[in-house]
Amino acid sequence: MDSDQFREFGKAMVDYIADYLDNIRNRKVLPSVNPGYLQPTIPQEAPQTGENWKSIMEDIERVIMPGVTHWHSPNFHAYCPTANSYPGIVGEMLSAGIGCVGFSWMSSPACTELEVAMMNWLGKLIGLPEEFLNCSNGSGGGIIQGSASESTFIALLTAKERMVRNIKNVHPQLDEGLIKAKLVAYTSDQANSSVEKAGMLGSMPMRLLPTDQNGCLRKETLEEAISNDKNAGLIPCYVVATLGTTGTCAFDNLEELGPVCRREKLWLHIDAAYAGSAFVCPEYRYLMRGVEYADSFDFNPHKWMMVNSDCSAMWVRNSRHIVEAFNVDRIYLHHEHEGVAPDYRHWQISLGRRFRALKLWFVLRSYGVEGIQKHIRSQIELARYFEKLVKDDSRFEFACSSMGLVCFRMKAGDRLTQTLVDKLTQRKNIYVIPCYFQGNYVVRFVVCSRLTEIRDIDYGWSEICEVASEILNGYIPGKPNGELVSLVTVSNMSKRRENCIEH
Numbered sequence: 001m002d003s004d005q006f007r008e009f010g011k012a013m014v015d016y017i018a019d020y021l022d023n024i025r026n027r028k029v030l031p032s033v034n035p036g037y038l039q040p041t042i043p044q045e046a047p048q049t050g051e052n053w054k055s056i057m058e059d060i061e062r063v064i065m066p067g068v069t070h071w072h073s074p075n076f077h078a079y080c081p082t083a084n085s086y087p088g089i090v091g092e093m094l095s096a097g098i099g100c101v102g103f104s105w106m107s108s109p110a111c112t113e114l115e116v117a118m119m120n121w122l123g124k125l126i127g128l129p130e131e132f133l134n135c136s137n138g139s140g141g142g143i144i145q146g147s148a149s150e151s152t153f154i155a156l157l158t159a160k161e162r163m164v165r166n167i168k169n170v171h172p173q174l175d176e177g178l179i180k181a182k183l184v185a186y187t188s189d190q191a192n193s194s195v196e197k198a199g200m201l202g203s204m205p206m207r208l209l210p211t212d213q214n215g216c217l218r219k220e221t222l223e224e225a226i227s228n229d230k231n232a233g234l235i236p237c238y239v240v241a242t243l244g245t246t247g248t249c250a251f252d253n254l255e256e257l258g259p260v261c262r263r264e265k266l267w268l269h270i271d272a273a274y275a276g277s278a279f280v281c282p283e284y285r286y287l288m289r290g291v292e293y294a295d296s297f298d299f300n301p302h303k304w305m306m307v308n309s310d311c312s313a314m315w316v317r318n319s320r321h322i323v324e325a326f327n328v329d330r331i332y333l334h335h336e337h338e339g340v341a342p343d344y345r346h347w348q349i350s351l352g353r354r355f356r357a358l359k360l361w362f363v364l365r366s367y368g369v370e371g372i373q374k375h376i377r378s379q380i381e382l383a384r385y386f387e388k389l390v391k392d393d394s395r396f397e398f399a400c401s402s403m404g405l406v407c408f409r410m411k412a413g414d415r416l417t418q419t420l421v422d423k424l425t426q427r428k429n430i431y432v433i434p435c436y437f438q439g440n441y442v443v444r445f446v447v448c449s450r451l452t453e454i455r456d457i458d459y460g461w462s463e464i465c466e467v468a469s470e471i472l473n474g475y476i477p478g479k480p481n482g483e484l485v486s487l488v489t490v491s492n493m494s495k496r497r498e499n500c501i502e503h
C-alpha cells in the first residue's frame with residue numbers, strides 16, 4: 001500500500017467510524033451469532049497476493065459487525081464504561097503512525113516527556129496529592145500502564161521486593177525465598193477479579209476480606225486478618241483498597257485502612273479503575289479522603305474519561321521502589337541522559353511501550369477540564385434519573401446506586417429478577433448484567449456510552465417495564481419465586497450464576 005492508497009483507505013475508514021457511531025442506535029446492542037460464526041466467513045488461509053483495500057472494507061459489515069457487541073451503543077448498560085471519543089481515536093492514529101517504542105527517554109524523548117507531563121496534568125485534575133506527581137520535589141511519579149490489572153500486579157511485585165529488602169536489612173541471614181513464601185496480601189471480597197489474580201500470579205495469598213453492608217472494607221476486619229496472619233507466623237505485605245467496586249461501585253474507607261497500613265508498614269495500592277474519573281469533579285473527592293496514605297494509585301481514563309483503551313493511569317509515591325523491583329539492565333539500553341527523566345521500562349512489565357500519552361493529550365485539550373466534568377456529571381445525572389424511575393414503580397425495589405450505576409430487583413424475588421435479565425438479553429435491545437447485593441440477585445444498570453441521552457434511559461426503562469409486565473402476567477402473587485421455575489432450567493440457572501458479575 002502506498003501513501004496515496006493509505007490516504008484513501010484512511011479517509012474511508014474515518015467516514016465509516018463516524019457513520020458507525022452516528023447510527024449505532026439502529027443496531028441491536030448484542031449480536032445474534034453463535035460460537036464459530038466467523039470462521040466460515042473468511043478463507044482458511046491468508047491470501048497469496050495482496051487485496052485491494054476496498055474489498056477489505058466491504059468485509060467489515062459482512063464478517064465483523066455481525067459479531068460485535070456494541071459497547072458504545074447508548075443501550076449498553078453492562079459492566080462499566082469503556083471510553084471512546086473522536087480525539088482519542090485520532091490520538092491512536094498518530095501513535096500508530098509514529099510507531100515509536102518508548103522504553104527509555106532516549107528511545108523517543110517525546111514519548112516519555114509527554115507522558116510525564118500528561119500524568120502531571122491528570123494527577124492535578126483529579127486532586128491527587130502533590131507527592132505522587134512527577135513535578136513534585138520528591139520521588140513520586142506517574143506512568144500509563146495498559147490496564148488496572150497490570151497496575152495492581154506491578155504494585156504487588158514492588159511491595160514484595162520492598163518488604164524483602166526491609167527484612168533483609170534487619171536480618172541479612174534470612175533466606176529470601178523463605179521470606180517470600182510467608183508474605184500475605186489483603187483486599188475485600190468486592191475487589192475486582194484482577195486483584196485476586198495479581199496475588200495468584202505473584203505467589204502471594206490474597207485474603208478476600210468480608211465487607212460491611214455497603215460493600216466497604218473496614219478497619220477492624222483488616223486489623224483482625226493481619227493479626228491472625230502474624231500469629232500464624234506469616235508476614236502481611238500488601239493491601240488493595242477499591243474506590244468504586246465492580247459490582248456495586250462501593251468505596252473502601254481509606255481514612256480507616258490507611259493508618260493501619262502505615263502502622264503495619266504494608267504497601268497500600270488503590271484501585272479506582274472506574275470511579276477515579278469522577279474525582280475530576282471536586283464534589284466527589286471526599287470519597288478519596290485518606291489517599292495520602294497510599295503507596296500507589298491507579299484509575300482508568302480508558303473507562304470513564306473518554307480516552308480510548310488502553311490508558312490506565314498509575315502513580316507511585318516513591319518511584320525508587322518500583323525501579324528497584326523492575327530494573328534489569330543491558331548495555332544496549334543505556335544512554336547518556338539517564339536519571340534526568342524516567343526510563344519507563346523500569347516501571348512496567350514489558351520492555352516496549354506505545355506512545356499512549358498522545359491520545360490523553362488530545363482528549364484533555366479537546367474537552368478541557370470543563371468538558372470532562374460535564375461528561376461525568378451528566379452521566380451521573382442520567383443514572384439518578386433512572387434511579388427515580390425505579391423508585392417510582394411499585395413492581396421494583398431499589399437496591400443501591402453510586403456514580404453512573406443503579407442496582408435494583410423485582411419485588412417478586414430473585415428468580416423473577418433472573419428471568420428479567422435473561423429475557424432482556426434474549427431481546428438484545430439493551431444489555432444489563434446481574435450481581436449480588438446483600439445476598440439478593442439484583443440487576444446492574446450502568447450509564448456507559450458517551451452517547452447515552454435521556455431518551456435512551458427512557459427507552460431502556462420501557463424495555464425493562466415491558467419485559468417485567470410480561471413476566472408478571474405469569475406470576476401468582478403470594479407465591480414468590482416459585483411460579484416461573486419451569487421457565488428456568490437448572491442448567492440455565494447454573495450458567496447464570498457463572499455469568500453473574502463477581503461479587
Ligand SMILES: Cc1ncc(COP(=O)(O)O)c(C=O)c1O
Nearest residue numbers: 147148149192244245246271273
Ligand atoms: C474496580 C476495578 N478494578 C479493575 C478492573 C479491571 O480493569 P482493567 O481491565 O483495566 O484491568 C475493573 C474492571 O471493570 C474494575 O472495575
